[in-house]
Amino acid sequence: MATTNWTLPDHPTLPKGKTVAVVVLDGWGEASPDQYNCIHVAQTPVMDSLKNGAPEKWRLVKAHGTAVGLPSDDDMGNSEVGHNALGAGRIFAQGAKLVDAALASGKIWEDEGFNYIKESFDKGTLHLIGLLSDGGVHSRLDQVQLIVKGASERGAKRIRLHILTDGRDVLDGSSVGFVETIEKDLAQLREQGVDARIASGGGRMYVTMDRYENDWSVVKRGWDAQVLGEAPHKFQNALEAVKTLRAEPKANDQYLPPFVIVDESGKSVGPIVDGDAVVTFNFRADRMVMLAKALEFPDFDKFDRVRVPKIKYAGMLQYDGELKLPSKYLVSPPLIERTSGEYLVKNGVRTFACSETVKFGHVTFFWNGNRSGYFDETREEYVEIPSDSGITFNEQPKMKALEIAERTRDAILSGKFDQVRINLPNGDMVGHTGDIEATVVACKAADEAVKMVLDAVEQVGGIYLVTADHGNAEDMVKRNKAGQPMLDKSGSIQILTSHTLQPVPVAIGGPGLHPGVRFRSDIQTPGLANVAATVMNLHGFQAPADYETTLIEVIDK
Ligand SMILES: O=C(O)[C@H](O)COP(=O)(O)O
Numbered sequence: 259m260a261t262t263n264w265t266l267p268d269h270p271t272l273p274k275g276k277t278v279a280v281v282v283l284d285g286w287g288e289a290s291p292d293q294y295n296c297i298h299v300a301q302t303p304v305m306d307s308l309k310n311g312a313p314e315k316w317r318l319v320k321a322h323g324t325a326v327g328l329p330s331d332d333d334m335g336n337s338e339v340g341h342n343a344l345g346a347g348r349i350f351a352q353g354a355k356l357v358d359a360a361l362a363s364g365k366i367w368e369d370e371g372f373n374y375i376k377e378s379f380d381k382g383t384l385h386l387i388g389l390l391s392d393g394g395v396h397s398r399l400d401q402v403q404l405i406v407k408g409a410s411e412r413g414a415k416r417i418r419l420h421i422l423t424d425g426r427d428v429l430d431g432s433s434v435g436f437v438e439t440i441e442k443d444l445a446q447l448r449e450q451g452v453d454a455r456i457a458s459g460g461g462r463m464y465v466t467m468d469r470y471e472n473d474w475s476v477v478k479r480g481w482d483a484q485v486l487g488e489a490p491h492k493f494q495n496a497l498e499a500v501k502t503l504r505a506e507p508k509a510n511d512q513y514l515p516p517f518v519i520v521d522e523s524g525k526s527v528g529p530i531v532d533g534d535a536v537v538t539f540n541f542r543a544d545r546m547v548m549l550a551k552a553l554e555f556p557d558f559d560k561f562d563r564v565r566v567p568k569i570k571y572a573g574m575l576q577y578d579g580e581l582k583l584p585s586k587y588l589v590s591p592p593l594i595e596r597t598s599g600e601y602l603v604k605n606g607v608r609t610f611a612c613s614e615t616v617k618f619g620h621v622t623f624f625w626n627g628n629r630s631g632y633f634d635e636t637r638e639e640y641v642e643i644p645s646d647s648g649i650t651f652n653e654q655p656k657m658k659a660l661e662i663a664e665r666t667r668d669a670i671l672s673g674k675f676d677q678v679r680i681n682l683p684n685g686d687m688v689g690h691t692g693d694i695e696a697t698v699v700a701c702k703a704a705d706e707a708v709k710m711v712l713d714a715v716e717q718v719g720g721i722y723l724v725t726a727d728h729g730n731a732e733d734m735v736k737r738n739k740a741g742q743p744m745l746d747k748s749g750s751i752q753i754l755t756s757h758t759l760q761p762v763p764v765a766i767g768g769p770g771l772h773p774g775v776r777f778r779s780d781i782q783t784p785g786l787a788n789v790a791a792t793v794m795n796l797h798g799f800q801a802p803a804d805y806e807t808t809l810i811e812v813i814d815k
């Protein structure tokens with residue numbers, strides 16, 4: 259491999275040495291104004307003024323589908339692919355697409371990961387753990403179906419699924435249909451003599467899928483059910499489990515309590531034991547890394563695992579390129595190297611990155627190409643503001659926006675940094691709860707945080723670039739093709755907890771911005787990947803030749 263030339267050429271006109279604030283509003287898309295557009299309903303004077311103030315410095319970019327490396331333009335955007343594109347400045351085929359390709363070509367069955375777990379098929383059980391939905395953000399049901407089928411055709415005689423119900427990337431209540439679908443497949447396999455069943459389950463936000471080590475008790479609940487076969491709720495089949503638990507007051511797919519499936523004698527049908535194989539079938543990293551650590555690290559101490567089975571474990575992908583975790587995986591992850599963060603740091607740009615725990619890895623790990631840690635500790639500081647844990651964020655819709663903004667303001671005013679990069683989670687995290695009123699409060703809080711950052715930029719004569727990673731809060735209702743809200747069986751509107759297909763804004767400005775800078779009009783459909791080259795320009799550099807082109811040009815003024 260050729261060695262990388264890290265030196266970025268100077269930008270022909272734009273100066274170096276300006277403080278640049280890069281602000282990512284999580285889940286902040288652009289949509290027509292109506293009562294389900296929480297950004298429109300909320301008081302957001304700062305974001306409004308960016309939009310209406312300087313038309314040549316505000317524009318929309320694509321944040322979903324093929325523009326961010328997803329299989330098709332029917333795929334909504336998400337934080338992983340959005341921040342990968344923002345940070346890497348290029349479009350990489352992402353996990354969903356790579357797994358599709360490996361399954362279509364059959365390569366998945368030939369590679370090291372599958373052959374490794376296959377060694378257990380003779381005597382052990384194959385356990386599959388992950389999110390059961392067709393959301394396409396963390397996992398996809400059709401991929402799970404193909405893996406179950408393919409593994410059984412290749413010798414797996416006993417298969418146990420440990421399912422996590424979604425309701426966050428898909429409609430609440432859709433878990434029932436997904437369980438029915440997979441149960442049909444498993445029943446067919448049983449007819450063919452394969453002992454295949456669901457063994458445990460729980461809602462993704464309460465069981466297993468925590469992220470960035472916000473709350474290990476979430477992962478422990480999953481461990482108890484999946485590995486130890488213990489949970490407060492016991493059922494004889496998963497459909498009954500999901501239907502019964504959903505019938506509880508205020509229950510929803512995201513937060514179903516953990517359950518195990520038991521036989522007639524009350525014994526769990528699928529604990530994980532010595533000699534078994536385990537695959538975590540989510541392709542997206544952030545919410546699987548914690549379980550991967552519990553499954554793979556010998557000196558793990560985040561909770562008492564009670565029993566640590568000797569297993570052969572593989573992830574769908576390798577989740578952390580720096581930690582090489584897990585060491586075995588079915589499909590190679592996208593190789594996202596030479597990210598803008600690494601280039602800029604190597605060219606002397608002192609960088610500050612900050613968010614609260616639930617999005618901290620977005621502006622560090624995802625931004626840097628799924629890589630944890632610093633490129634150069636002497637030039638970087640990553641600050642994590644602890645998130646609330648154990649609550650749903652509609653209870654605290656302001657989240658830590660103010661704290662993030664204050665730390666960022668201080669970082670800007672300190673003069674110690676050339677770039678401050680932050681994520682404001684409110685629109686997204688509260689949008690996922692489906693609580694419209696709370697999401698309005700969330701959007702206002704995010705706007706106030708932007709104000710504090712822009713005020714600091716103003717004071718130091720800096721530059722800002724404000725954008726988002728995908729839509730969410732701008733549309734909280736499921737719509738038909740004509741764009742009208744859809745109703746459920748009881749006649750109430752169907753709340754949309756997921757992201758959207760909407761474009762997101764990019765706004766630039768600040769006293770340090772050269773007066774001749776404006777958005778180019780010759781790039782017809784730019785996407786998030788065009789932002790990295792733009793930011794490099796704002797720092798006074800030209801982007802590497804293989805980066806997606808910059809959004810800006812400089813005219814004489
Ligand atoms: O993990 C989540 O919270 C959702 O599935 C997607 O949200 P994010 O992509 O904004 O993190």
Ligand SMILES: [Mn+2]
Nearest residue numbers: 284285337727
């Ligand atoms: Mn996001």
Ligand SMILES: [Mn+2]
Nearest residue numbers: 285686687690
């Ligand atoms: Mn989200």
